[in-house]
Ligand SMILES: CC(=O)N[C@H]1[C@@H](OP(=O)(O)OP(=O)(O)OC[C@H]2O[C@@H](n3ccc(=O)[nH]c3=O)[C@H](O)[C@@H]2O)O[C@H](CO)[C@@H](O)[C@@H]1O[C@H](C)C(=O)N[C@@H](C)C(=O)N[C@H](CCC(=O)O)C(=O)O
Ligand SMILES: Nc1ncnc2c1ncn2[C@@H]1O[C@H](COP(=O)(O)OP(=O)(O)OP(=O)(O)O)[C@@H](O)[C@H]1O
């Protein structure tokens with residue numbers, strides 16, 4: 001592809017370079033292949049501009065950045081926002097996209113909403129996919145992912161591939177990092193979803209306002225002008241998101257207890273726990289719908305309603321969408337019931353931030369006639385401020401707490417545990433996560449419920465620079481099997 005086509009008509013490219021052939025894109029000098037266009041991005045740890053010589057040595061034919069180096073050996077294109085230029089170039093280089101794309105943001109629930117929206121579409125007969133924390137799920141392939149919103153090159157490569165495979169409907173997760181770093185600016189988003197906002201990523205965003213502003217970018221700048229904005233209306237920040245979507249002229253669909261049931265939105269008029277399901281009374285355009293949601297946890301109602309709104313907002317029939325909610329399956333490791341001992345259910349959940357932990361424990365309270373027990377830790381090299389908050393939440397909402405390890409990364413695991421234990425009064429400390437799970441399961445009695453929080457779908461324990469194979473699912477299975485033996 002020619003450099004001009006990739007960067008668009010507005011880019012200030014010297015005439016001789018405009019017709020240069022580019023055979024690939026790279027944002028990391030270590031991954032440059034001959035013929036690539038290298039984007040020099042200023043990052044959180046270093047500046048890509050320092051690696052221009054390395055990129056050129058590896059075969060980069062041109063470089064894009066926000067300040068030209070002295071004496072570049074290849075054409076250098078100066079742009080005001082290299083990250084956004086990269087996203088737009090990636091969308092041109094990998095041009096195919098499903099016709100219907102929904103993006104969801106919010107502190108918690110993104111993975112669940114992406115999975116639910118994909119399932120609803122699938123049930124209505126569309127070839128559907130989702131991309132996010134648990135990777136790509138599409139009719140042809142499932143690929144494990146590492147970021148919630150991949151970098152633009154990886155994202156558009158995947159979107160292009162699935163579109164060519166025949167996928168017409170895509171739901172994907174827009175993380176605050178992804179939005180702040182313009183990773184999804186090249187995606188043609190027909191509808192945006194918003195779940196909620198609580199403490200997260202305070203190691204990256206300087207303030208909560210900055211964090212919320214990153215999320216609101218989805219509605220201010222990315223959803224197509226004629227698109228829908230499906231917004232959970234039950235939170236303090238909901239009004240800010242709704243206002244931003246209205247200012248933009250988007251079709252606002254407010255969902256939840258405060259949803260717009262008389263109009264375009266979905267109102268939750270009632271919810272009752274029925275075993276491991278919930279009976280919902282919903283209202284949309286003034287009509288009532290009774291739905292049996294086969295999921296545990298009040299928060300899953302919010303996720304289901306945002307998903308239903310995204311499907312309706314992109315053209316699906318409301319009655320069919322509500323009927324399809326009765327078949328939803330939770331995303332892997334999201335309040336997933338993975339076994340039981342002495343009649344006590346055992347759940348694996350991905351709560352690794354304060355609000356999610358509180359919500360998960362509250363969701364399980366109805367299943368614990370006797371003791372509600374939680375096993376959890378906190379990740380290393382991540383917001384240290386959340387550790388004592390999570391300790392306090394566990395102590396307050398559970399009857400038994402075991403503090404263990406969850407991806408200590410470069411930090412001392414015992415220091416992370418100590419920060420949690422400082423507020424988790426009466427908690428036990430068992431660093432080895434498999435052992436913590438074994439002990440918790442060993443102690444379960446009839447009437448108890450166990451929550452193993454923090455790792456959800458993960459398949460490794462990151463200790464130092466190493467990823468040791470580990471899964472909560474396998475640890476539970478091993479603990480249960482050792483009981484039988
Ligand atoms: C903090 C953060 O978001 N970092 C992301 C960011 O990296 P960065 O630009 O800050 O990286 P940097 O190390 O400062 O380097 C600057 C530039 O120099 C380049 N470089 C660097 C070294 C070299 O030898 N040559 C070279 O060219 C780098 O490739 C980069 O382009 O841009 C990169 C490309 O898009 C991302 O891979 C990287 O994600 C890192 C791996 C990461 O861990 N991100 C996490 C925190 C993240 O994004 N999480 C969110 C939210 C999770 C959730 O809540 O679900 C997610 O979307 O997953
Ligand atoms: N709507 C919600 N409100 C509050 N908590 C929720 C909600 N949905 C999910 N959770 C909690 O957050 C955890 C993660 O859910 P999910 O993976 O769907 O969210 P996410 O936004 O993708 O999270 P992450 O940013 O970590 O990938 C769940 O395991 C549950 O504990």
Ligand SMILES: N[C@H](CCC[C@H](N)C(=O)O)C(=O)O
Pocket residue numbers: 148352378379380382406407454455458
């Ligand atoms: N996307 C999140 C996941 C955290 C999961 C938890 N198990 C941890 O490692 O802290 C992050 O990378 O911060």
Ligand SMILES: [Mg+2]
Pocket residue numbers: 110111132133134148173
């Ligand atoms: Mg996610």
